[in-house]
Amino acid sequence: MSVIVQGLTKQYGSQKAVDNLSFEVRPGEILGFLGPNGAGKTTTMKMLCCYTQPSDGTAKVCDYDVRTSPLMVRKNIGYLPEHNPLYDEMYVKEYLQFVASIHKIENKQGRISEIIEMTGLGKEQNKIIGTLSKGYRQRLGLAQSIIHDPQVLILDEPTSGLDMNQLIDIRSLIKNLGKEKTVIFSSHIMQEVQALCDRVVIINNGTLVADEPIDKLGRRIAGSQLVTVIFDEQNVKPEIFNKIKGINEISQEHGGFIFSSSEEIDVRKEIFKTAVANGLTIIEMHRDKANMEDIFRQLTKSVDYV
Amino acid sequence: MFSVFSKEIHLFFSSLIGYIVISVFLISIGLFMWVFSDTSVLDYNFATMDQLFSIAPLVFLFLIPAITMRSFAEEKSKGTIEFLYTKPLTSFEIIAGKFFANFVLVSFALLPTAIYYYSVYQLGSPVGNLDTGAILGSYAGLFLLSASFVAIGMFASTLTDNQIVAFVLGAFLCFFFHWAFTYIARMPVFTTTLDLFIQKIGINYHYNSMSKGLLDTRDILYFFSVIFVFLFGTVTVMENRS
Numbered sequence: 001m002s003v004i005v006q007g008l009t010k011q012y013g014s015q016k017a018v019d020n021l022s023f024e025v026r027p028g029e030i031l032g033f034l035g036p037n038g039a040g041k042t043t044t045m046k047m048l049c050c051y052t053q054p055s056d057g058t059a060k061v062c063d064y065d066v067r068t069s070p071l072m073v074r075k076n077i078g079y080l081p082e083h084n085p086l087y088d089e090m091y092v093k094e095y096l097q098f099v100a101s102i103h104k105i106e107n108k109q110g111r112i113s114e115i116i117e118m119t120g121l122g123k124e125q126n127k128i129i130g131t132l133s134k135g136y137r138q139r140l141g142l143a144q145s146i147i148h149d150p151q152v153l154i155l156d157e158p159t160s161g162l163d164m165n166q167l168i169d170i171r172s173l174i175k176n177l178g179k180e181k182t183v184i185f186s187s188h189i190m191q192e193v194q195a196l197c198d199r200v201v202i203i204n205n206g207t208l209v210a211d212e213p214i215d216k217l218g219r220r221i222a223g224s225q226l227v228t229v230i231f232d233e234q235n236v237k238p239e240i241f242n243k244i245k246g247i248n249e250i251s252q253e254h255g256g257f258i259f260s261s262s263e264e265i266d267v268r269k270e271i272f273k274t275a276v277a278n279g280l281t282i283i284e285m286h287r288d289k290a291n292m293e294d295i296f297r298q299l300t301k302s303v304d305y306v
Numbered sequence: 307m308f309s310v311f312s313k314e315i316h317l318f319f320s321s322l323i324g325y326i327v328i329s330v331f332l333i334s335i336g337l338f339m340w341v342f343s344d345t346s347v348l349d350y351n352f353a354t355m356d357q358l359f360s361i362a363p364l365v366f367l368f369l370i371p372a373i374t375m376r377s378f379a380e381e382k383s384k385g386t387i388e389f390l391y392t393k394p395l396t397s398f399e400i401i402a403g404k405f406f407a408n409f410v411l412v413s414f415a416l417l418p419t420a421i422y423y424y425s426v427y428q429l430g431s432p433v434g435n436l437d438t439g440a441i442l443g444s445y446a447g448l449f450l451l452s453a454s455f456v457a458i459g460m461f462a463s464t465l466t467d468n469q470i471v472a473f474v475l476g477a478f479l480c481f482f483f484h485w486a487f488t489y490i491a492r493m494p495v496f497t498t499t500l501d502l503f504i505q506k507i508g509i510n511y512h513y514n515s516m517s518k519g520l521l522d523t524r525d526i527l528y529f530f531s532v533i534f535v536f537l538f539g540t541v542t543v544m545e546n547r548s
Contacts (some may be wrong), residue, residue, distance in 0.1 A: 046388075049392040050391075050392065051388055051391050051392050051547075052547070071394050071396065072394075074392055074393055074394040074395075075394045077392070079392045081385065081388045081389065081392070083385055085384055085385030085386040085387075085388060085389050086386070086389075087317075087384075087386060088384075089317065089320070089321060090317070094316070098309060098312075098313045099393075101308070101309035101312070102309045102310075102393045102394065102395060103393070103394065144389075
């Protein structure tokens with residue numbers, strides 16, 4: 001295993017940012033680390049990179065414990081922090097030289113031109129970092145994280161705030177890197193994870209809610225559909241629909257109800273009949289296939305929301 | 307450690323910081339030594355460099371916190387501290403690298419004053435009628451004093467992510483440790499009881515003692531303790547980031 005997380009917990013005052021989190025990542029795997037904002041993704045990643053100390057539990061990166069040998073962990077990790085902090089007043093090459101000298105890389109110049117080539121920074125390599133566009137900053141952030149050829153890459157929201165073209169470039173870069181490295185990357189965009197990852201770990205409120213291969217998660221949604229119904233009346237009691245055969249779950253959202261059911265049964269007729277029988281007026285009803293986003297929403301909605 | 311050191315030095319001299327620091331120091335010291343008639347050596351009738359050694363701590367009081375204020379406050383506010391602390395570097399390496407870089411910059415400002423020494427030496431009558439021993443002692447004291455101010459300023463910089471706060475706090479702490487104890491010792495309550503002891507806590511006492519040209523190990527030890535205490539404080543604060 002290249003990354004093992006065991007009962008990792010981080011407490012800030014009375015609040016638990018990460019609560020007893022455990023998962024493993026195999027070598028060469030691309031793991032999508034998902035969760036809504038504030039779920040504890042960044043905190044977990046900071047603990048993996050030994051920036052913050054866990055309150056309880058531990059994590060191992062390439063068999064080095066984050067508590068006992070942080071320097072060895074940092075040597076084997078490439079980390080791209082959220083918001084990608086860079087020294088704006090430095091030149092691109094100067095910055096890469098600085099990073100290379102921290103890692104005590106032997107053939108600095110050779111490695112730097114290799115990395116510039118790999119991340120597509122060529123055109124911008126003689127600029128001051130402060131003048132780079134967001135996409136190139138992100139490339140430089142990736143470049144500094146892989147310069148020492150680490151076994152494990154930890155990327156915290158590497159695609160946030162990029163435009164569509166930059167997004168695609170960065171994604172393909174990550175995909176390429178994932179061919180030889182273990183990659184953990186966080187995101188709150190489900191499609192992105194679907195496109196890139198072998199496996200997803202979803203957390204919510206600091207706890208693990210799903211840890212599955214991406215295709216298994218895909219199968220889970222394949223057989224289900226969602227019917228959205230909006231009633232004219234307020235205070236509709238969802239219990240009255242419980243008797244309808246085939247409805248697995250009812251949830252309330254944006255003033256409407258979402259009925260999820262298996263694909264074979266069309267529940268729309270029954271919903272209509274039940275509504276009429278209870279004197280309710282349907283003003284809108286449509287049927288959608290469930291997608292990854294829905295699964296993500298279902299798994300991560302907070303308890304008081306249901 | 308060397309990577310952080312050279313990055314800091316590089317930043318000083320690729321931006322205006324380094325040049326501003328050196329020229330402001332030399333211009334202000336030069337004005338006091340050669341131009342302003344109240345303090346000018348030319349009007350003083352004695353070949354000494356006392357002006358330099360009495361004014362320099364005052365200039366450093368503002369200049370050194372201005373150099374050190376960015377050390378950690380800037381890294382924290384920009385988030386680059388997370389970059390440094392997730393690289394295979396120990397706290398000690400990061401802090402020592404920054405400390406030596408700041409100290410070297412201050413030393414670069416001090417070194418050209420050797421020309422002043424040469425000028426005063428030549429102006430003496432007869433030539434060379436100058437207490438070289440006292441001047442060497444004073445230089446040693448001034449280097450140790452500036453290293454102490456650098457350590458104090460860096461400590462102040464770890465306490466905040468706002469550079470202005472770091473500067474004001476650093477300047478205050480430097481002032482407090484340099485002068486305040488001299489004046490506290492003069493308060494009537496302490497006379498003939500604790501006054502000497504209180505004076506000895508301050509940097510000023512040890513600096514003056516070295517200015518006499520006497521390299522007392524107790525003074526040197528004092529300066530090293532001040533530097534150690536504040537750098538240790540810096541390491542402690544940085545290690546305890548949440």
